[in-house]
Amino acid sequence: MKKEPVYYSDYLSLGNILNAQHLESFKEGNAAHDEMLFIIIHQAYELWFKQILFEVDSSVKIMGQPNINDNTPELQTVVHRLNRVITILKVLVHQIDIMETMTPMDFLDFRDLLRPASGFQSWQFKTLEAKLGLQYDERHGKEYYTSQLQQPEIDVIKKAESGKSLLHVVNKWLERMPYFDNIDNWKDFKVESNDANIHPYWSTYRNSYSNSLAEAERNNLDTFNAIFIEGKEDGQLSAKAKRAALFIMLYRGYPIMHLPFELLNNLLEIDEQMSTWRYRHMNMVHRMIGMRIGTGGSTGKEYLKAALDKHYIFKEIAQLTSFLIERSKLPQLPSSLIQHLSFNMPE
């Protein structure tokens, strides 16, 4: 059966896309030139949010499987797609330059017509935060964040919050790391510090870490115990998952560790780009409206600043950096384990 020919305009639904700009100020008969920019830049942001959600959804789906076989391309795919998310976020940060070509006086020409519409009503952005792993309890302005949304939009966000987030499935995936459970992997391991309650690798590592601390850093050891041994820290990653993540960072040089390391790194990079976006956005809003009240009724900069500080999603992974030690001081892994971290090359 022959396929119908496809034409560019139809394929891209340009009729819908290019006729979706309805300027309030033009309706009022008092055309404000810059309102077109205001609409189009927000539409461009929302298009890209859709794309990011599409990539995050597919990453959650892959990572959320009961098991991921490292001999399939699945981890490659996730790393690649999160890299794409990062690339998109960098463009979104850059895109703020365009918004900044609108001066405060030009915004004033149509600002009052928009009430109570507000960027805070981007349900896609809130859904994205939730799907990455931001929990409702961690949100700044909890009561407020859905107050102006319509029910179907709220439903989408709530569904994302109650579903498995990327952070959640990464936690499960980290917990499944198999190397510590099998005692055979460790029979040749050179234990340097023994603690009956702890896996010999981790008591040895803790010892090395302790030796690496400067005087003023001594209480980092308590934090080490709280995080990796006692699992006392609040948060979404278990002590077991954190140990696995630290292990990946320390031994990223082994073949099977490479992609997991890239994955963790991509999560940190996503947080960093999102926070850079929030920061530049906050500054831009401040420059645009100063201490006036936002169109959606928020107090503008103050709200954004609080969200900026609280909405780091992968901070538990970022925190692990504090517990690395020099490569030359790393415990040597036993060869029985190393073979499981390696390619099965011909003799």
Add this chain to the structure above:
Amino acid sequence: MKKEPVYYSDYLSLGNILNAQHLESFKEGNAAHDEMLFIIIHQAYELWFKQILFEVDSSVKIMGQPNINDNTPELQTVVHRLNRVITILKVLVHQIDIMETMTPMDFLDFRDLLRPASGFQSWQFKTLEAKLGLQYDERHGKEYYTSQLQQPEIDVIKKAESGKSLLHVVNKWLERMPYFDNIDNWKDFKVESNDANIHPYWSTYRNSYSNSLAEAERNNLDTFNAIFIEGKEDGQLSAKAKRAALFIMLYRGYPIMHLPFELLNNLLEIDEQMSTWRYRHMNMVHRMIGMRIGTGGSTGKEYLKAALDKHYIFKEIAQLTSFLIERSKLPQLPSSLIQHLSFNMPE
């Protein structure tokens, strides 16, 4: 009368924008993940093309008036809006990074389903080129460029081609520069080289230019005569307009010359950004399909390369750089003229 409240999703027509992605590969039941990216990035490009067209249209409208009063904000407005166009173009160049996250193998998964759709069918881009000043006769692949478009789209392009372009109205505006016609402005001018057929300023300037040339550049003088005196060069700018543009570049330090200089500079910057976009786009296509044939039937890189070299729109302005001389060698303007280039400040 109270205005209806405005909500973000409605205001931005997000229903239309976010439901406009119809993946061919999903219809075929053989979902190609990266087709979503392919659609969304093209939609984002088209949204921004709409914005650029909006700014260019408003600039043509202002510049195309029979007269522009320098004591109104109109020239400021045009410079500001063209600056915005430049800022957008920079983001569009950056956006190619996103497209490059699609590997050739991933594109192959859905490429055949798109025929004969092709980026060459972007009527907005062709309209933009025409509105800036690209003439039909200058196009690479003239016969080809509308062959796959629908009649209403062709009509838009043809209308843009037959209307006044930005280059056209800039030419007229430059020709109206009033300073040379009034002999009173020049009565104190120190003529250093006399030529009965030429305004004393330009015979003097030509003399200085001639003195500035290195041995190997001697025939630049012939080009100078051809361009500025005889008006022999083909092109869309008259000799009179080119003299005015050169004068602006040389004396940009006088208050009334500042914005005209910025305007000319912005036109060059638009050309540069568009050519950088074309260049990166060409490389990206080459990396994606090599020497295969494009979905629209073009020969890919070769077509793009030819267009790259031919589609400089403001090249006649760029060319003027060859005819500048050192500031310290510039003919001194007479005070009778200078007062017309200055602010009317209180004593």
Add this chain to the structure above:
Amino acid sequence: MKKEPVYYSDYLSLGNILNAQHLESFKEGNAAHDEMLFIIIHQAYELWFKQILFEVDSSVKIMGQPNINDNTPELQTVVHRLNRVITILKVLVHQIDIMETMTPMDFLDFRDLLRPASGFQSWQFKTLEAKLGLQYDERHGKEYYTSQLQQPEIDVIKKAESGKSLLHVVNKWLERMPYFDNIDNWKDFKVESNDANIHPYWSTYRNSYSNSLAEAERNNLDTFNAIFIEGKEDGQLSAKAKRAALFIMLYRGYPIMHLPFELLNNLLEIDEQMSTWRYRHMNMVHRMIGMRIGTGGSTGKEYLKAALDKHYIFKEIAQLTSFLIERSKLPQLPSSLIQHLSFNMPE
């Protein structure tokens, strides 16, 4: 006299530049590959800081004259050079991407060898902050900020702090704005609100501003009075200077206001780029060392975060945005004044 020929390598002193990388880890015989990057990126930053200082110095010199004649190119020059500073700062922000290619584990390989060297010891950066207008009393970590510098470096910073900063000379320049003092300029002004103690323009403007406030913004009026009338606010800009700056923002459409508006805008953009740089730098340090102690002994992220919040230099200008009103509500300037804001064009 014939000039000596100039060669690229000599002209650029490449011998000095390219032999200035002395890696501590190579001395120790334990070469850490990434130390080269660490040195070169800091050297690149310092080169650019030198360039920025060069531009800021020249801007302070021009703006610090007893009078600036708007019919000279001087203001153009300052705006152009500050634009260059902004362009450089954008590259410096981008440059953090390069630093981020160094992983925490790779930094650990040579980090201990650097003590107590630290980026906090960049005397050029501190000098830059001072020359822009950051005052000693506003610095975060006052006691600390010169503790590890050598005396000649401290002297440079102290000299910058005691000299005229860009903010200082801009304040003086704003205060000299002549339009309000001459009563003749205002004889046709339509006063809408009279207050014997205030210039009729500002009582009228205050009235319009008051009318523009939403209910929840009512106390903005008190701030308006404190800032523009009573001059109660602490800071480096006087009430008179702030009124002039606001006037520029409101009437930027008049020819003589255009460059002053660009100048104020550039100052805000410099602050924004510097704060974006600080923010990305802080995140990068956090990712690199977590909650370990910096090589210079600082507590890393916490120090940087406090500086980020305090070191906005032109915040008094940024704040003015809160006091703008819609263009259509602006008091109409009298024609006797307008002629002084305009070009002296021929009839």
Add this chain to the structure above:
Amino acid sequence: MKKEPVYYSDYLSLGNILNAQHLESFKEGNAAHDEMLFIIIHQAYELWFKQILFEVDSSVKIMGQPNINDNTPELQTVVHRLNRVITILKVLVHQIDIMETMTPMDFLDFRDLLRPASGFQSWQFKTLEAKLGLQYDERHGKEYYTSQLQQPEIDVIKKAESGKSLLHVVNKWLERMPYFDNIDNWKDFKVESNDANIHPYWSTYRNSYSNSLAEAERNNLDTFNAIFIEGKEDGQLSAKAKRAALFIMLYRGYPIMHLPFELLNNLLEIDEQMSTWRYRHMNMVHRMIGMRIGTGGSTGKEYLKAALDKHYIFKEIAQLTSFLIERSKLPQLPSSLIQHLSFNMPE
């Protein structure tokens, strides 16, 4: 033994770096403000070229070993360092924005003082091209390219040209790919097209490729034979190496193929960034001097344009894209081979 404390200024040799700007125009007593920028931007470029050379040298060293064990971190290291090179190149492209803040008139103020210095005399850049793999015979303007260099600089370039380039060692590394030689790997392979002179995999692949071609692309098959079978194409990659590279692109999903794929991709990205740099640089020179003659005596834009077209270094790898086929049509690899492409995971 206690180490000496290290101070920032000393560590970075800031004395050398920040006193290496000697402006010709200042010597002449006719200070041209923008000459400082001109010097500093070139110094910044040269610093970064040193860093790029450092990364390329280390990559050549690793890749040039007689054998690379995929179970060491060596390939990871090379991919990581080439990624850094790409990140630096992106900043270098961006840096052209800074140069463009210098107007042609401002350059004219000191341009004549520089003769015959010229950017063409950057021996580091030429060395970089040679170390990546640009051969002397491929250079545009062969006779010309060292004409103004000093002997020690020429020696460095010549040594780089006669040594092993990155392209050379990559070719050798590709040729060593072991999978085709061992017949046991292929015993279960489903041959679809037999050709006694060709490995069964490649006759089968050729058949699939042939079937994928559109009518107008039929002669791609001849090119396929010339490149992959007969090895008739000139160039630095052998037919064997090209087959290996194509195989990597096709089967990047298998674990052991992931880093080789990233490596090839990075080479293409380096070419792309370098060509983008050359393109923007060419446009910038054109805008700066038009059709005047460069300070080094070159004909400016024309030279740069010719170099742009000829200096693609990894074009033989880029070309492979033309010979990919859809993933669903790929020959299925035999399980005896697949195990050698996989991790050695516990049962």
